[in-house]
Amino acid sequence: MFAPGHFGELAALVPFELVDAVLEETRSMQRRLRALPSRVGVYFLLAMCLFPEVGYLLVWQKLTASLSALPVVTPTTKALRDLRRRVGCAPMRRLFEVLSGPLAQPATPGVRFGTYRIVSFDGCSSLKTPDTVRDRAWLGSPGHGGYPLLELMTLVETGTRALIGAVFGLTSEGESSYARRLLHLLTSDMLVL
Structure with missing residues:
Protein backbone atom coordinates (compact mmCIF):
# COMPACT_ATOMS: atom_id res chain seq x y z
CA MET A 1 0.00 0.00 0.00
CA PHE A 2 2.78 2.44 0.92
CA ALA A 3 4.73 2.32 -2.32
CA PRO A 4 7.23 4.99 -3.40
CA GLY A 5 5.46 8.18 -4.35
CA HIS A 6 2.46 7.68 -2.09
CA PHE A 7 3.59 10.33 0.35
CA GLY A 8 3.74 13.10 -2.24
CA GLU A 9 6.33 15.82 -1.79
CA LEU A 10 7.69 14.28 1.38
CA ALA A 11 8.79 11.15 -0.50
CA ALA A 12 10.27 13.32 -3.25
CA LEU A 13 12.43 15.16 -0.69
CA VAL A 14 13.29 12.08 1.38
CA PRO A 15 13.36 9.07 -0.97
CA PHE A 16 12.18 5.66 0.19
CA GLU A 17 15.59 4.18 -0.60
CA LEU A 18 17.26 6.61 1.81
CA VAL A 19 14.71 5.89 4.54
CA ASP A 20 15.15 2.14 4.09
CA ALA A 21 18.95 2.47 4.17
CA VAL A 22 18.81 4.51 7.38
CA LEU A 23 16.43 2.02 8.98
CA GLU A 24 18.75 -0.87 8.05
CA GLU A 25 21.83 0.99 9.27
CA THR A 26 20.24 1.80 12.64
CA ARG A 27 18.70 -1.68 12.91
CA SER A 28 15.23 -0.17 13.18
CA MET A 29 13.55 -2.03 10.31
CA GLN A 30 10.55 -4.11 11.36
CA ARG A 31 11.22 -7.81 11.73
CA ARG A 32 7.84 -8.98 10.45
CA LEU A 33 5.27 -7.81 7.94
CA ARG A 34 3.20 -5.03 9.49
CA ALA A 35 0.30 -2.84 8.43
CA LEU A 36 2.41 0.12 9.60
CA PRO A 37 6.01 -0.64 8.61
CA SER A 38 8.98 1.28 10.00
CA ARG A 39 9.33 3.20 6.73
CA VAL A 40 5.84 4.65 7.25
CA GLY A 41 6.84 5.51 10.82
CA VAL A 42 9.72 7.67 9.59
CA TYR A 43 7.42 9.59 7.24
CA PHE A 44 4.85 9.90 10.03
CA LEU A 45 7.48 11.41 12.34
CA LEU A 46 8.58 13.81 9.61
CA ALA A 47 4.96 14.84 9.05
CA MET A 48 4.55 15.39 12.79
CA CYS A 49 7.37 17.94 12.55
CA LEU A 50 5.56 19.71 9.72
CA PHE A 51 2.29 19.85 11.68
CA PRO A 52 3.33 20.12 15.34
CA GLU A 53 0.08 21.62 16.59
CA VAL A 54 -2.26 18.83 15.51
CA GLY A 55 -2.80 15.33 16.88
CA TYR A 56 -1.70 11.98 15.54
CA LEU A 57 -4.86 11.28 13.56
CA LEU A 58 -4.90 14.63 11.75
CA VAL A 59 -1.20 14.25 10.89
CA TRP A 60 -1.99 10.77 9.55
CA GLN A 61 -4.82 12.17 7.40
CA LYS A 62 -2.52 14.84 5.97
CA LEU A 63 0.21 12.26 5.32
CA THR A 64 -2.09 9.84 3.50
CA ALA A 65 -4.29 12.38 1.67
CA SER A 66 -2.87 11.33 -1.71
CA LEU A 67 -3.92 7.72 -1.09
CA SER A 68 -7.62 8.48 -1.56
CA ALA A 69 -7.90 5.98 -4.44
CA LEU A 70 -6.66 3.17 -2.17
CA PRO A 71 -8.56 1.60 0.73
CA VAL A 72 -6.50 3.08 3.56
CA VAL A 73 -7.66 2.23 7.05
CA THR A 74 -7.01 4.95 9.59
CA PRO A 75 -4.99 3.48 12.45
CA THR A 76 -5.86 4.21 16.05
CA THR A 77 -4.02 6.82 18.07
CA LYS A 78 -2.47 3.97 20.06
CA ALA A 79 -1.21 2.26 16.89
CA LEU A 80 0.42 5.52 15.75
CA ARG A 81 1.94 6.08 19.19
CA ASP A 82 3.32 2.53 19.16
CA LEU A 83 4.70 3.09 15.65
CA ARG A 84 6.44 6.26 16.81
CA ARG A 85 7.98 4.44 19.77
CA ARG A 86 8.99 1.44 17.67
CA VAL A 87 10.85 3.60 15.15
CA GLY A 88 12.58 5.54 17.93
CA CYS A 89 15.06 8.36 17.61
CA ALA A 90 18.10 6.60 16.09
CA PRO A 91 16.80 6.58 12.48
CA MET A 92 15.65 10.19 12.79
CA ARG A 93 19.04 11.28 14.11
CA ARG A 94 20.82 9.42 11.30
CA LEU A 95 18.46 10.85 8.68
CA PHE A 96 19.26 14.35 9.96
CA GLU A 97 22.99 13.62 9.79
CA VAL A 98 22.64 12.46 6.18
CA LEU A 99 20.44 15.34 5.01
CA SER A 100 21.90 18.27 6.96
CA GLY A 101 24.58 20.49 5.53
CA PRO A 102 25.08 23.50 3.28
CA LEU A 103 22.95 23.60 0.15
CA ALA A 104 24.20 26.61 -1.79
CA GLN A 105 26.25 26.14 -4.91
CA PRO A 106 29.22 28.47 -5.49
CA ALA A 107 27.16 30.67 -7.83
CA THR A 108 24.04 30.86 -5.60
CA PRO A 109 23.37 34.56 -4.97
CA GLY A 110 23.25 35.92 -1.42
CA VAL A 111 25.09 33.12 0.34
Missing part, protein backbone atom coordinates in the same frame (compact mmCIF):
# COMPACT_ATOMS: atom_id res chain seq x y z
CA ARG A 112 28.68 34.28 0.13
CA PHE A 113 30.84 37.17 1.19
CA GLY A 114 33.71 36.98 -1.26
CA THR A 115 34.90 33.41 -1.13
CA TYR A 116 33.32 32.71 2.27
CA ARG A 117 30.02 30.87 2.83
CA ILE A 118 27.98 32.86 5.36
CA VAL A 119 26.72 30.83 8.33
CA SER A 120 25.31 31.75 11.71
CA PHE A 121 24.43 30.28 15.06
CA ASP A 122 20.82 30.56 16.13
CA GLY A 123 19.57 29.59 19.56
CA CYS A 124 16.18 29.20 21.14
CA SER A 125 15.43 28.43 24.78
CA SER A 126 11.64 28.45 24.77
CA LEU A 127 10.82 25.04 23.33
CA LYS A 128 8.25 23.41 25.58
CA THR A 129 8.38 19.69 26.23
CA PRO A 130 5.61 17.50 27.62
CA ASP A 131 5.25 17.81 31.38
CA THR A 132 6.17 14.20 32.10
CA VAL A 133 8.16 12.67 34.92
CA ARG A 134 10.87 11.66 32.43
CA ASP A 135 11.23 15.18 30.96
CA ARG A 136 11.23 16.82 34.40
CA ALA A 137 13.94 14.37 35.55
CA TRP A 138 16.08 15.33 32.55
CA LEU A 139 15.29 19.04 32.13
CA GLY A 140 14.35 19.97 35.67
CA SER A 141 11.04 21.15 37.03
CA PRO A 142 9.99 24.54 35.68
CA GLY A 143 8.83 27.23 38.04
CA HIS A 144 5.25 28.46 38.24
CA GLY A 145 3.71 25.18 36.98
CA GLY A 146 4.94 25.58 33.40
CA TYR A 147 6.32 23.01 31.00
CA PRO A 148 9.98 21.93 31.07
CA LEU A 149 11.95 23.94 28.51
CA LEU A 150 14.53 22.77 26.01
CA GLU A 151 17.46 24.79 24.64
CA LEU A 152 18.12 24.41 20.89
CA MET A 153 21.21 25.69 19.10
CA THR A 154 21.64 25.42 15.34
CA LEU A 155 24.32 26.25 12.81
CA VAL A 156 22.63 27.51 9.65
CA GLU A 157 23.69 28.50 6.16
CA THR A 158 22.18 31.99 6.14
CA GLY A 159 21.38 32.34 2.45
CA THR A 160 19.43 29.09 2.14
CA ARG A 161 18.50 28.56 5.81
CA ALA A 162 19.83 25.02 5.49
CA LEU A 163 20.62 23.38 8.82
CA ILE A 164 24.25 22.37 9.07
CA GLY A 165 23.95 21.06 12.59
CA ALA A 166 21.83 21.18 15.73
CA VAL A 167 22.16 20.31 19.41
CA PHE A 168 19.76 20.61 22.31
CA GLY A 169 19.51 20.07 26.02
CA LEU A 170 19.08 21.84 29.34
CA THR A 171 18.37 25.58 29.28
CA SER A 172 20.73 26.06 32.23
CA GLU A 173 23.75 25.14 30.11
CA GLY A 174 23.50 28.24 27.88
CA GLU A 175 23.85 29.03 24.20
CA SER A 176 27.64 29.43 24.22
CA SER A 177 28.12 25.91 25.52
CA TYR A 178 25.85 24.47 22.84
CA ALA A 179 27.49 26.57 20.10
CA ARG A 180 30.87 25.06 21.07
CA ARG A 181 29.43 21.61 20.34
CA LEU A 182 28.84 22.70 16.73
CA LEU A 183 32.30 24.17 16.09
CA HIS A 184 33.53 20.94 14.48
CA LEU A 185 31.07 21.60 11.63
CA LEU A 186 32.77 24.86 10.64
CA THR A 187 35.12 24.74 7.69
CA SER A 188 37.81 27.16 6.55
CA ASP A 189 35.52 28.55 3.83
CA MET A 190 32.82 29.69 6.29
CA LEU A 191 32.27 33.16 7.75
CA VAL A 192 30.29 33.05 11.00
CA LEU A 193 27.86 35.86 11.77
Whole structure:
Protein backbone atom coordinates (compact mmCIF):
# COMPACT_ATOMS: atom_id res chain seq x y z
CA MET A 1 0.00 0.00 0.00
CA PHE A 2 2.78 2.44 0.92
CA ALA A 3 4.73 2.32 -2.32
CA PRO A 4 7.23 4.99 -3.40
CA GLY A 5 5.46 8.18 -4.35
CA HIS A 6 2.46 7.68 -2.09
CA PHE A 7 3.59 10.33 0.35
CA GLY A 8 3.74 13.10 -2.24
CA GLU A 9 6.33 15.82 -1.79
CA LEU A 10 7.69 14.28 1.38
CA ALA A 11 8.79 11.15 -0.50
CA ALA A 12 10.27 13.32 -3.25
CA LEU A 13 12.43 15.16 -0.69
CA VAL A 14 13.29 12.08 1.38
CA PRO A 15 13.36 9.07 -0.97
CA PHE A 16 12.18 5.66 0.19
CA GLU A 17 15.59 4.18 -0.60
CA LEU A 18 17.26 6.61 1.81
CA VAL A 19 14.71 5.89 4.54
CA ASP A 20 15.15 2.14 4.09
CA ALA A 21 18.95 2.47 4.17
CA VAL A 22 18.81 4.51 7.38
CA LEU A 23 16.43 2.02 8.98
CA GLU A 24 18.75 -0.87 8.05
CA GLU A 25 21.83 0.99 9.27
CA THR A 26 20.24 1.80 12.64
CA ARG A 27 18.70 -1.68 12.91
CA SER A 28 15.23 -0.17 13.18
CA MET A 29 13.55 -2.03 10.31
CA GLN A 30 10.55 -4.11 11.36
CA ARG A 31 11.22 -7.81 11.73
CA ARG A 32 7.84 -8.98 10.45
CA LEU A 33 5.27 -7.81 7.94
CA ARG A 34 3.20 -5.03 9.49
CA ALA A 35 0.30 -2.84 8.43
CA LEU A 36 2.41 0.12 9.60
CA PRO A 37 6.01 -0.64 8.61
CA SER A 38 8.98 1.28 10.00
CA ARG A 39 9.33 3.20 6.73
CA VAL A 40 5.84 4.65 7.25
CA GLY A 41 6.84 5.51 10.82
CA VAL A 42 9.72 7.67 9.59
CA TYR A 43 7.42 9.59 7.24
CA PHE A 44 4.85 9.90 10.03
CA LEU A 45 7.48 11.41 12.34
CA LEU A 46 8.58 13.81 9.61
CA ALA A 47 4.96 14.84 9.05
CA MET A 48 4.55 15.39 12.79
CA CYS A 49 7.37 17.94 12.55
CA LEU A 50 5.56 19.71 9.72
CA PHE A 51 2.29 19.85 11.68
CA PRO A 52 3.33 20.12 15.34
CA GLU A 53 0.08 21.62 16.59
CA VAL A 54 -2.26 18.83 15.51
CA GLY A 55 -2.80 15.33 16.88
CA TYR A 56 -1.70 11.98 15.54
CA LEU A 57 -4.86 11.28 13.56
CA LEU A 58 -4.90 14.63 11.75
CA VAL A 59 -1.20 14.25 10.89
CA TRP A 60 -1.99 10.77 9.55
CA GLN A 61 -4.82 12.17 7.40
CA LYS A 62 -2.52 14.84 5.97
CA LEU A 63 0.21 12.26 5.32
CA THR A 64 -2.09 9.84 3.50
CA ALA A 65 -4.29 12.38 1.67
CA SER A 66 -2.87 11.33 -1.71
CA LEU A 67 -3.92 7.72 -1.09
CA SER A 68 -7.62 8.48 -1.56
CA ALA A 69 -7.90 5.98 -4.44
CA LEU A 70 -6.66 3.17 -2.17
CA PRO A 71 -8.56 1.60 0.73
CA VAL A 72 -6.50 3.08 3.56
CA VAL A 73 -7.66 2.23 7.05
CA THR A 74 -7.01 4.95 9.59
CA PRO A 75 -4.99 3.48 12.45
CA THR A 76 -5.86 4.21 16.05
CA THR A 77 -4.02 6.82 18.07
CA LYS A 78 -2.47 3.97 20.06
CA ALA A 79 -1.21 2.26 16.89
CA LEU A 80 0.42 5.52 15.75
CA ARG A 81 1.94 6.08 19.19
CA ASP A 82 3.32 2.53 19.16
CA LEU A 83 4.70 3.09 15.65
CA ARG A 84 6.44 6.26 16.81
CA ARG A 85 7.98 4.44 19.77
CA ARG A 86 8.99 1.44 17.67
CA VAL A 87 10.85 3.60 15.15
CA GLY A 88 12.58 5.54 17.93
CA CYS A 89 15.06 8.36 17.61
CA ALA A 90 18.10 6.60 16.09
CA PRO A 91 16.80 6.58 12.48
CA MET A 92 15.65 10.19 12.79
CA ARG A 93 19.04 11.28 14.11
CA ARG A 94 20.82 9.42 11.30
CA LEU A 95 18.46 10.85 8.68
CA PHE A 96 19.26 14.35 9.96
CA GLU A 97 22.99 13.62 9.79
CA VAL A 98 22.64 12.46 6.18
CA LEU A 99 20.44 15.34 5.01
CA SER A 100 21.90 18.27 6.96
CA GLY A 101 24.58 20.49 5.53
CA PRO A 102 25.08 23.50 3.28
CA LEU A 103 22.95 23.60 0.15
CA ALA A 104 24.20 26.61 -1.79
CA GLN A 105 26.25 26.14 -4.91
CA PRO A 106 29.22 28.47 -5.49
CA ALA A 107 27.16 30.67 -7.83
CA THR A 108 24.04 30.86 -5.60
CA PRO A 109 23.37 34.56 -4.97
CA GLY A 110 23.25 35.92 -1.42
CA VAL A 111 25.09 33.12 0.34
CA ARG A 112 28.68 34.28 0.13
CA PHE A 113 30.84 37.17 1.19
CA GLY A 114 33.71 36.98 -1.26
CA THR A 115 34.90 33.41 -1.13
CA TYR A 116 33.32 32.71 2.27
CA ARG A 117 30.02 30.87 2.83
CA ILE A 118 27.98 32.86 5.36
CA VAL A 119 26.72 30.83 8.33
CA SER A 120 25.31 31.75 11.71
CA PHE A 121 24.43 30.28 15.06
CA ASP A 122 20.82 30.56 16.13
CA GLY A 123 19.57 29.59 19.56
CA CYS A 124 16.18 29.20 21.14
CA SER A 125 15.43 28.43 24.78
CA SER A 126 11.64 28.45 24.77
CA LEU A 127 10.82 25.04 23.33
CA LYS A 128 8.25 23.41 25.58
CA THR A 129 8.38 19.69 26.23
CA PRO A 130 5.61 17.50 27.62
CA ASP A 131 5.25 17.81 31.38
CA THR A 132 6.17 14.20 32.10
CA VAL A 133 8.16 12.67 34.92
CA ARG A 134 10.87 11.66 32.43
CA ASP A 135 11.23 15.18 30.96
CA ARG A 136 11.23 16.82 34.40
CA ALA A 137 13.94 14.37 35.55
CA TRP A 138 16.08 15.33 32.55
CA LEU A 139 15.29 19.04 32.13
CA GLY A 140 14.35 19.97 35.67
CA SER A 141 11.04 21.15 37.03
CA PRO A 142 9.99 24.54 35.68
CA GLY A 143 8.83 27.23 38.04
CA HIS A 144 5.25 28.46 38.24
CA GLY A 145 3.71 25.18 36.98
CA GLY A 146 4.94 25.58 33.40
CA TYR A 147 6.32 23.01 31.00
CA PRO A 148 9.98 21.93 31.07
CA LEU A 149 11.95 23.94 28.51
CA LEU A 150 14.53 22.77 26.01
CA GLU A 151 17.46 24.79 24.64
CA LEU A 152 18.12 24.41 20.89
CA MET A 153 21.21 25.69 19.10
CA THR A 154 21.64 25.42 15.34
CA LEU A 155 24.32 26.25 12.81
CA VAL A 156 22.63 27.51 9.65
CA GLU A 157 23.69 28.50 6.16
CA THR A 158 22.18 31.99 6.14
CA GLY A 159 21.38 32.34 2.45
CA THR A 160 19.43 29.09 2.14
CA ARG A 161 18.50 28.56 5.81
CA ALA A 162 19.83 25.02 5.49
CA LEU A 163 20.62 23.38 8.82
CA ILE A 164 24.25 22.37 9.07
CA GLY A 165 23.95 21.06 12.59
CA ALA A 166 21.83 21.18 15.73
CA VAL A 167 22.16 20.31 19.41
CA PHE A 168 19.76 20.61 22.31
CA GLY A 169 19.51 20.07 26.02
CA LEU A 170 19.08 21.84 29.34
CA THR A 171 18.37 25.58 29.28
CA SER A 172 20.73 26.06 32.23
CA GLU A 173 23.75 25.14 30.11
CA GLY A 174 23.50 28.24 27.88
CA GLU A 175 23.85 29.03 24.20
CA SER A 176 27.64 29.43 24.22
CA SER A 177 28.12 25.91 25.52
CA TYR A 178 25.85 24.47 22.84
CA ALA A 179 27.49 26.57 20.10
CA ARG A 180 30.87 25.06 21.07
CA ARG A 181 29.43 21.61 20.34
CA LEU A 182 28.84 22.70 16.73
CA LEU A 183 32.30 24.17 16.09
CA HIS A 184 33.53 20.94 14.48
CA LEU A 185 31.07 21.60 11.63
CA LEU A 186 32.77 24.86 10.64
CA THR A 187 35.12 24.74 7.69
CA SER A 188 37.81 27.16 6.55
CA ASP A 189 35.52 28.55 3.83
CA MET A 190 32.82 29.69 6.29
CA LEU A 191 32.27 33.16 7.75
CA VAL A 192 30.29 33.05 11.00
CA LEU A 193 27.86 35.86 11.77
